[in-house]
Amino acid sequence: MRADVLVVGGGLGGVAAALAAARAGRSVVLTEEYDWLGGQLTSQAVPPDEHSWVERFGVTASYRALRNGIRDYYRRYYPLTERSRAWTDLNPGAGWVSRLCHEPRVAVAVLDQMLAPYRGSGRLTVLQPYRPVAAETDGDRVVGVVVEHRDGGGRIEITAPYVLDATETGELLPLTGTEYVTGFESRAETGEPSAPDVAQPMNMQAISVCFAIDHVDGDHTIDRPAEYDFWRTYQPAFWGDRLLSWRSPNPRTLEIVERSFTPNPDDDPLTVDADQRVNPGDGNLWTFRRIAARRNFVDGAYPSDITLVNWPMIDYFEGPVIDVPDAAEHLARARGLSKSVLYWLQTEAPRPDGGTGFPGLRLRGDITGSADGLAQAPYIRESRRIRAEYTVVEQDLSLAVRGDRGAVRYPDAVGVGMYRIDLHPSTGGDNYIDVGSCPFEIPLGALIPRRMENLLPAGKNIGTTHITNGSYRLHPVEWNVGEVAGLLADFCLARGTSPRAVRNSPGLLADFQRRITAAGVEIRWPEIAGY
Template identity: 40%
Template sequence: MIARIDTEIAVIGASLGGVLAAWQAAQQGLRVLLAAEYAWLGGQLTSQGVPPDEHPLIESGGASASYMAMRTALRAHYLAQPGFRDNTAMTEGCNPGDGWVSRLCVEPAVAAEYIEQLLAPHIASGRMRILRGVRLCSAQRAGRTIVSATVIDGEGLRTDIHAPWFLDGTDTGALIKAAGLPYRLGKEARSEFGEPDAPETADRNDQQPVTVVMALRREASASAAAAEAPPGYAFWSRYLVPHYGYAQFSEYIPGSGRGQAVRLPLFGSGATLDLWRYRRVVSAANWQPPRSEVSLVNWAQNDYALHPLLDGGMDEADVVAAARELSLCLLHWLRTEAPRPDGGAGYPELALAPDVLATPDGLAQQVYVRESRRIIGLACLSQADILPGGATATPGSDADSHNVGVAWYNMDIHPTVVSGHGVNARVRPFELPLGSFIPADCNNLIPACKNISVTHLVNACTRVHPAEWLIGEVAGLLAVFALGCGQPLAAIHGSAELRAAFRQQLRAAGIPLEWDRALLARLPDIQH
């Protein structure tokens, strides 16, 4: 027997964007169903174990009001803990883990609890229902309209979800594929959008690598005798990164240009950038008495780039299993062979910390997905739209009237799985166009996370936490607006009056529609 649920807005997938889409829709008083596969809601911030990747202005703005409130609340949580002392040295602001890649290195469990509290009032009111432990298995479409989506739980129970609006909140664009809609994936050819860094030939398999994050705790002494090497260790311990030439298991990571490498020691002190403090979420110096340090290992060393995650001929589950083995192989190398400054080898004091990620083995509940299937939208944001020195839309212009949010992050592409090419290039702070949220071939689907209409290159900028959070909010509010006005998405996109009304709703919800020029003026060293 198949159960049936009817709702007004169905969000399939509890990624960070999916959660915020559901929250904003419920905030506006609509009935929302959120289908969640993993124990923790929130995707990259929680179940994937990745502290926020943010832009340099985040302490002052450039994100939605609710994102800024989340940052304040997480810091307040730590500051209220007995024994916590803010001795942040690596970044500005209170940084609980004092990691250097993020100004807000927090334990994923703390972020997961914040999300639960954020949604709790809407669950209590009955406006929101969460189906937990379910994954999408199919979608039914009649012409340009999705009629229902079917999810299945761990015991094989299927549930048909019916709604006038469906939001794809999966990290992989699974609903887009299940509905049989066209989508972009991997790299576009340079001829499609004239992007300077695009290849001559498109390749859907040339995707960003995935990573299974692991939580490592550093004890005062060896935690246990070295375990037997994982089956793939002989391969990975000898593997050389294509086009870079250094060993996968080493102190080197890709630099900003193709083929360039940078050395980061495993452990450093002072201002020296190192791997351990990269995404450290528990800093001994921030606790009295000191706690054992914990770092979330999401390094180049455990990026899995042998096969694409999506549509590449290898099942997603098999790719994830291979990525898990890579992380375990890296752990074995760290414990037994990693070079020490004293000339020795190995750090046996490093051990998996299952409590940090709420898993039996200390590996993340979900693989970290950098690149999704992406809708083919009424507009597609490309590299040309975000290059440094490019012109921003004049306030009040037609182009400006299409803006529905802001984003900014370096074009951070890890060496991809076919060409092996990576890049970390500067871009200017930019705006997201409404057309990137509207599929050209479907009446009632809205992308809510990494699956908006952008190119492979731009996805490298919009995939990060503040951008995905905002994208989710915009998606949820767009569904609410469309349901309220009764107009098709294309009509909203094409009407100056409807766009203005929607933008006003976004402003009221705390979504910045364009960059604050006074804020940008603080960045004299970049072109914007």
């Protein structure tokens, strides 16, 4: 197969890249190894992690269209109450982690709708389920990529003038010989206050295999997982208690706190204010990442709320899953941990009434679209990251470093984002790292490899460090990065130039920034005082 733009990986960045390039008139091939497009929003089942101003500014127009599309889908097809239907900023799950907690299948439907015109016209070809297995290069250029059907359906070689790596772990980087980094860089290299003295390439953030549950009458206890005895007594040195416990470190203070768990509280969804500045919202884990609040729907439509389990106790940090020979074993054990957490919840978890276990908890694999009841894909927070023309470091956005000056303003800004530097426990035995950050920009230099000419990152594999990845890895930033990568490929094809030249030529850079701004990409934060 041949196309103008090849996008490998159908997560949020990959979809945004394919959509941008196809809208610009380019022929696009998009590949994805899981059954659903959308990555962390869908196959990984993680509700969107977003900044507090998302309803007003700070995301691209197409990402806003995705969010609006999700709300419109609920209004069109779901039996909402009249109050909830009239709720402008409808939060279907009334979860505290996000202003838009929702069932992953709805996001799949909306993403498919956004791509449908280009698939119908033949401009966009989507290959599922395919994963990259080989690549051919000629000097500093990628000539082609070979993808293989996940279930044994053969291989396809795809060539394109521009190749975008939107995989969750930067799979094309080793296949193409592109220079990259993993894990912690050293303080000597980056100057970051939170970096270690010596680089730790195998020290990476925990992965999580999420799952959805509701709570209904009856006993829905699953079979005892094979590794349950190991996990029920597992106590990391830095954790302060057993992993399977309501007690765990507060990410911001590392103080050991006890969270509650009360299924189906009779709360009013319209009173939930999902603003992390005011309340982190994780006091009651049931409502923290709730994705369907039964009170948003007419009586009887939902027998129970549905909540998404992405809690501290499912973080798997026994070993990395990138560039190690036993990655498959660790991925399997991460799934085993999640099953063990569910079994603990059903059988041994302390209840407010003094009893133990919630046998009414029911695994909702129909919500996540998987055979084993868990999310189709693991939630991988940290990717291989390109050695970029510019690497974003902690002191670019740290509130402690920058203070009232705000984050660094890049002359080559191609987007904006905002999230605390939020790092989960890691495979090297580190606890949470949580650093306040300023609203930041995305520099074009972070999207340009130091050597390769036609390979662009389109997800979490941009030029950040282990530290700053904690801010740049979230849903709206990943979408922004992918969208800009797709627009950059089109711009370079139209101008007969290269990504490196666009960044380093003031005239081309200004033209490109005007191009993406016209497409709805915000490249600067608005000047607002006292908000």
